[in-house]
Amino acid sequence: MALFMTAASVGLAATDVVGAAAVSDGQTLTIAGQSFRLHGIAVPEVGTVCRRQERPFDCGKVAASQLADLTAGATVRCVPIDHAATGRRLARCSVDGYDLAGGMVYTGWARADRGQTDRFNGTEAEARRAGRGLWAAGILRPPDWQ
Numbered sequence: 001m002a003l004f005m006t007a008a009s010v011g012l013a014a015t016d017v018v019g020a021a022a023v024s025d026g027q028t029l030t031i032a033g034q035s036f037r038l039h040g041i042a043v044p045e046v047g048t049v050c051r052r053q054e055r056p057f058d059c060g061k062v063a064a065s066q067l068a069d070l071t072a073g074a075t076v077r078c079v080p081i082d083h084a085a086t087g088r089r090l091a092r093c094s095v096d097g098y099d100l101a102g103g104m105v106y107t108g109w110a111r112a113d114r115g116q117t118d119r120f121n122g123t124e125a126e127a128r129r130a131g132r133g134l135w136a137a138g139i140l141r142p143p144d145w146q
Contacts, residue, residue: 021076021093026063026109027101028088029071029078036078036091038067038101040117041110044134052136059134063109066133070103071095090116108133 017036021029026043029036043063044050050059078091093100104110105120108127111134112120128135 015080017078017080017091018075021071021074023064023068023071026060026067026104029067029076029093029100031076031078034078035088036080036093037088038104038110039081039090039092040113040120041101041104042113043104043110050134059109063104063133066107066109067100067104070098070100076100106132108135110134 017031017034019031021031023029024035025046027038027041029038044060046060046064047058048060049056051057074095076093076095078093080089080091082090101110102120102123105112105123106127108130112118112124114121127133
């Protein structure tokens with residue numbers, strides 16, 4: 001009830017969920033007991049092994065850490081839009097208007113999920129050119145993951 005009252009008092013739709021987020025992995029977060037998967041991106045699962053300069057590391061864990069950095073100490077707003085095949089709700093989530101899915105693609109720790117939307121294709125291409133995150137030389141070559 002308090003969450004609804006807070007949302008209503010700042011003019012948000014009743015379906016928006018606002019609050020501190022707990023990160024489960026690079027594309028899943030929980031706010032007020034509700035789990036959301038970021039819409040429009042594909043992220044390696046925790047346990048996915050990538051290599052940089054022939055040294056293995058868990059790129060799924062690094063992706064989760066990136067999402068945790070983007071949400072640390074912030075109030076996150078998620079707008080549910082659909083349900084994924086996994087049963088988790090898909091949502092567009094943001095911090096102060098900054099799209100978290102777009103941020104994950106920009107930093108290179110997620111790629112655009114062309115099966116859901118084309119809105120991050122340009123951002124992914126930029127991250128690839130810049131060699132950020134998963135696109136750094138020698139880390140991996142998609143579709144080695146997902």
